[in-house]
Amino acid sequence: SSKKKWRQPVASSVLELGGIKIAKDDVVRDDPTNNVPDTIFSKLGLQLHRRNNHPLGILKNGIYEYFDTNFPNMFHKFDDLCPVVSVKQNFDDVLVPADHVSRSYNDTYYVDSLTVLRCHTSAHQAELLRRGHTHFLVTGDVYRRDSIDSTHYPVFHQMEGVRVFTPDNWEASGLDPTSYAAEDLKKSLEGLALHLFGAVEMRWIDAYFPFTNPSYELEIYFQGKWMEVLGCGVMEQEILKSNGRSNSVAWAFGLGLERLAMVLFDIPDIRLFWSTDERFTSQFSDGQMGVKFKPFSKYPPCYKDMSFWINDSFTENNLCEVIRGIAGDLVEEVSLIDNFTNKKGMTSHCYRIAYRSMERSLTDEEINDLQWQVREQVQNKLNVVLR
Numbered sequence: 001s002s003k004k005k006w007r008q009p010v011a012s013s014v015l016e017l018g019g020i021k022i023a024k025d026d027v028v029r030d031d032p033t034n035n036v037p038d039t040i041f042s043k044l045g046l047q048l049h050r051r052n053n054h055p056l057g058i059l060k061n062g063i064y065e066y067f068d069t070n071f072p073n074m075f076h077k078f079d080d081l082c083p084v085v086s087v088k089q090n091f092d093d094v095l096v097p098a099d100h101v102s103r104s105y106n107d108t109y110y111v112d113s114l115t116v117l118r119c120h121t122s123a124h125q126a127e128l129l130r131r132g133h134t135h136f137l138v139t140g141d142v143y144r145r146d147s148i149d150s151t152h153y154p155v156f157h158q159m160e161g162v163r164v165f166t167p168d169n170w171e172a173s174g175l176d177p178t179s180y181a182a183e184d185l186k187k188s189l190e191g192l193a194l195h196l197f198g199a200v201e202m203r204w205i206d207a208y209f210p211f212t213n214p215s216y217e218l219e220i221y222f223q224g225k226w227m228e229v230l231g232c233g234v235m236e237q238e239i240l241k242s243n244g245r246s247n248s249v250a251w252a253f254g255l256g257l258e259r260l261a262m263v264l265f266d267i268p269d270i271r272l273f274w275s276t277d278e279r280f281t282s283q284f285s286d287g288q289m290g291v292k293f294k295p296f297s298k299y300p301p302c303y304k305d306m307s308f309w310i311n312d313s314f315t316e317n318n319l320c321e322v323i324r325g326i327a328g329d330l331v332e333e334v335s336l337i338d339n340f341t342n343k344k345g346m347t348s349h350c351y352r353i354a355y356r357s358m359e360r361s362l363t364d365e366e367i368n369d370l371q372w373q374v375r376e377q378v379q380n381k382l383n384v385v386l387r
């Protein structure tokens, strides 16, 4: 069928990470349990967070500095744990229910049916507790099938923090263990925000995570909107108990490093973190926290609308992946601008695709060509009917 026009396999498209072999999608596309596309495959192992002159590396070091100053020698740091993890590590170990949407092939990249590209650094909580760690920071690249806009990218970076308390910590406080941990958590993260940003407008939102209770998200006001920068909470007792820490309480957080770096360096679009353009890379250097990014002139966007009748298996994440597969980082945003169901029960969606390069002006011809390919592949791969 038209779905199977794949290129010839090449030997070099197998990568070995942490002892696990992963193949490029053109080699293993026949394996229905693997949904890792080339655009993602090619970013495995880049570890932007370990580059000291990259905004993400500078931010990571700035957060380390906060913890080292306020909690000397307390937190153990990991920034090189393999992003290929088991379904058990990524989901079961942190109590994600069997039917939770985040486990679906629509949301997560699977290498095979038992192995994923971690979708959060929380995947390492249980194993590190089990290895005896009680205070740790884990920084790493994480992977998610997601929508396309200036604050979402399918590969991004998180820093996980975990701190375990024992009875002598909370007993002196007069608080119950959960309140004690929740207060310490908020205080520590507010201190971090102050260290990174000085004054910044922020607010706490009540949230839900399967692995914490209570749970919160922190939002920062950026570019005229509230932007979520982290999730956190008091760790579920079951996780502590199953991993050798009964009679303890713990807090945990997961920071979105790109989101914080956007605020810190005034970086307007998440795609820029992947730029190799010297006009971007030369603006950042080791230890220079919060130097404001000077945009090179902003190139004009070009909008293309596309309408089609969807089918039952249609999802926006699949659409975004097809578009990203063709246009790469030339696509800035994909947004649903119209949605209706006719008398026969058929549903039509109209999406607006914004094309814009961060580095140069695009020609009409180039954009028309991209849009033509997008239309063709959306039709063939997603089996929708263009209108």
Ligand code: FA5
Residues within 6 Å of the ligand: 119, 120, 121, 122, 144, 146, 151, 152, 153, 154, 155, 156, 158, 160, 209, 211, 212, 215, 228, 229, 230, 231, 232, 233, 252, 253, 254, 255, 256, 257, 258, 259
């Ligand atoms: C989590 O991933 C939880 N594991 C965080 C956590 C850890 C909660 C420990 C409690 C205890 P969430 O899906 O909200 O939560 O993602 C955390 C942060 O990652 C978000 O606040 C956001 O800053 C960032 N983030 C999420 N999706 C994207 C994306 N597509 N692109 C860039 N950043 C993202």
Ligand code: MG
Residues within 6 Å of the ligand: 217, 228, 231
């Ligand atoms: Mg969230």
